[in-house]
Amino acid sequence: MxxxxxxxxxxxxxxxxxxxxxxxxxxxxxxxxxxxxxxxxxxxxxxxxxxxxxxxxxxxxxxxxxxxxxxxxxxxxxxNRAPKYDLDNGDPIEGxxxxxxxxxxxxxxxxxxxxxxxxxxxxxLSTLGGKVRVSGGHAAMHGAEAPAAAPMAADATAAANPIDVIGRQWSWEFIYPNGVHSSELHLPEGQRSFLRLSATDVIHGFYVPAFRLKQDLIPGSVIDYSLIPTRAGRYRLRDSMFSGGYFASNQTDVVVEPPEAYEDWLAEALRQPLRPAANAATDLYNQRLARGDRGWATVPPAPPPLVHVSADPEAPHES
Known part of the structure; x- marks a missing residue:
C-alpha cells in the first residue's frame, strides 16, 4: 500500500x-x-x-x-496559465x-x-568638519576662519592649513597653503588632505567618482572637508550640481601623486607666473557671441582665475 x-x-x-x-x-x-x-x-x-x-x-x-x-x-x-478562452477571475486570496x-x-x-x-x-566616512555661514561676498568667505576639522591623522598642521577649493560659474580654483593657485587639484597619495570648500555664486558639487565622495558647495558657507587618496593617478572632478548653461564644462583633474612628487610640484608651481586658466566655458561663450548671441539667455562665465598651473584639457584621466 x-x-x-x-x-x-x-x-x-x-x-x-x-x-x-x-x-x-x-x-x-x-x-x-x-x-x-x-x-x-x-x-x-x-x-x-x-x-x-x-x-x-x-x-x-x-x-x-x-x-x-x-x-x-x-x-x-x-x-499555470489559464486555458485559452477562460475569462474567469482567479480564486480570491484574502484573510x-x-x-x-x-x-x-x-x-x-x-x-x-x-x-x-x-x-x-x-x-x-564622517569627514565633514565645521560649516560657517558668512556674509559680505566671496572676499569675506575666503577669509573666514572656519572651525578646523577634527584631525583624523597625526598631521594636525595640514588640518590647520587646508587647501581652498573655490567653485564658480564655470571654473575650479585651488589655493594651497604655500600660495600656489591652480585649476587642477594635486593631492599627496596615502595622506589625509584637508580642504576648505566655498562657492562664489550658486551651488556647485565637488564630486570625484574615483573617490566615491561628493559634497555640495553652498554660497555664503565655508565647509571643511577631508579625504585620503590611496592610488596615484589622474582622476576627474565634476560639478555634480546644475549650475547654469555651461555647467557640463565645469570639470577638471585631480592628480594624486607620491608625497615627494607632490612637494616637488608645489615648489615648482610657485615659480611659475600667474596666468588665466584654460576655461572651456569662456571659449563656448565667445563662440556664442561670435554667432550673434542667439538662443536661450545665459549667464556670462566668470573670468577664468589667475593660476600658476592651469589644467590641461587634453590630459588623459582614468575616471
Missing part, C-alpha cells in the same frame, strides 16, 4: 524544486554582488571600499528580489494572516539591513 500526499500539502518534488530555485537565486545574487565592483570607476580613496561594499549589498538584495519575482512570473506563464506577516516582515528586515549598513558607512 502506497502513501500519497494529503490534499493541499506540498508534494516532496515541489519542495525540492522550490529549494533548488531559492538556492540558485541566492548563488546568482552573490555572483551579481561580486561583479558589481567591476561596474564602478577605479577605487582611488579610503572611502571607496565601504561605499562599494554598500553598493554590492544593494545589488545582491535587488538581484535576489528581481530574479525571484521574474522566476515566479515565468513559471506561472509556462505552467491569510501568515502570508501578510511574511510579506510585511521580509521588506522590513531588508530595509533595516540596508539602513544599518548605510549608517555604518556614513559613520566611517
Amino acid at each position: 502506497t502513501t500519497t500526499a494529503t490534499s493541499g500539502s506540498p508534494r516532496p518534488w515541489a519542495v525540492l524544486l522550490l529549494l533548488a530555485a531559492v538556492l540558485s537565486d541566492l548563488a546568482a545574487s552573490f555572483w551579481m554582488a561580486a561583479q558589481s565592483h567591476r561596474w564602478l570607476p577605479v577605487a582611488a580613496s579610503a572611502a571607496a571600499g565601504p561605499v562599494d561594499d554598500l553598493f554590492a549589498l544593494e545589488v545582491g538584495i535587488g538581484s535576489f528580489i528581481f530574479l525571484g519575482c521574474s522566476g515566479v512570473m515565468l513559471w506561472t506563464l509556462l505552467f 491569510n494572516l501568515k502570508l501578510e506577516i511574511v510579506w510585511t516582515v521580509i521588506p522590513l528586515v531588508i530595509v533595516m539591513l540596508i539602513a544599518w549598513k548605510a549608517i555604518a558607512v556614513s559613520t566611517t
